[in-house]
Amino acid sequence: MAISFALSEDETMIRNEAEKFSKSLYDDARKFEKEGVPASLYGNYKELGFLNLDWPVELGGQGLPFFVKTVVLEQLSRGCVSTLLSMDRAGFSLYPLLALKHAGAAPLLARFKQAADGFEPAVFVDTDEQIKLEKGVLSGVIHYLPSHKPSLLIVLQGRRVFCIEDGIASTPVLPCALHAAGACEVKINGKPVIVEELSEESYRKMIASMRLYMASCMLGVAAASYQYALGYTKERITFGKKVAHHQAIAFILADMSIAIEATRASIWKGAYELSKGDGFSAGSQALLQAQECSSFVTVYGVQLLGGHGYVSDYPVEKWMREARTLPTLLGGKDAAQLDLERTIRDWGFA
DSSP states (O other), rough: OOOOOOOOOHHHHHHHHHHHHHHHHTTTTHHHHOOOOOOHHHHHHHTTTTTTTSSOOGGTOOOOOOOHHHHHHHHHHHHHHHHHHHHHHHHHHHHHTTTOOOHHHHHHHHHHOOOOTTEEEEEEEEEOOOOOTTTTTTEEEEESSSSSSSSSSEEEEEEEEEEEEESEEEEEEOSSOOGGOOOEEEEEEEOOSEEEEHHHHHHHHHHHHHHHHHHHHHHHHHHHHHHHHHHHHHHHHHHEEEEGGGGHHHHHHHHHHHHHHHHHHHHHHHHHHHHHHHOOHHHHHHHHHHHHHHHHHHHHHHHHTTTGGGGGSSSSHHHHHHHHGGGGTTTTHHHHHHHHHHHHHHHHHH
């Protein structure tokens, strides 16, 4: 039996559309970092169908496999990942809600179905339990959230999920690399509309989806940095020949390419396993692989440009700082490693 890793005709068409849209994000990335993402761009994102690619049909989505979403996320992250996160807030925030059995989830999901401009959900993974629930009141401070003014906040503490709409006070803070997505400190003091302990099965599938989502974003950032550095070193001449033709540089470029291809394979494997089960271990592995890849590739992306790499006239500095921030949105590297260690300890394999 023949095995093919090629995209289908429909998947190729969707990827090509994402690539075209990504180029427009790249062209205006610095503008979005300074002025924010315009509502018209969010409208275009929705019209192209990128927002609800993998949403259930009953929510107005297209019901496509999550794998297709990972392909789109990679392409759009090459343009501007912080702009993508701003446009796709509802897409990322939906995964915890789909895992809920609580009756209060239905009206919240209806708001996602409309996905109107101004609806700004946000997810915070609280690994240190900064947020407390006492006597029915949720309180605490989130010192950094990539959002302007969240209207719905979903807090994840292990398998516990809190959803709160009232009692959210946000204050703008200096952006942490993801400039276009916004940045704020959030003080919470209110009654949550949903408090639920997820089943192990629901938790594993939710976390796998979110980790594969973020891994795809990190892959896109790494791929963009590699392509730019490759183009630069193939044009720049030092000591009588192009920079890319120096053996040390050629080895670095080869390692960057290998890391990107390995990460893409890891993500695609995770998406496949998610479609067949929960994809928990594969999703954790993909996130860890993507973090290592993006850190390695974007740092060298800056260094291969020499002094030019550190100034904002070139995009590689942007990709390097984004690669450092993205993993922290899901609790960092440690959370994924602990989950993998638990799987290995309990089952003897990941």
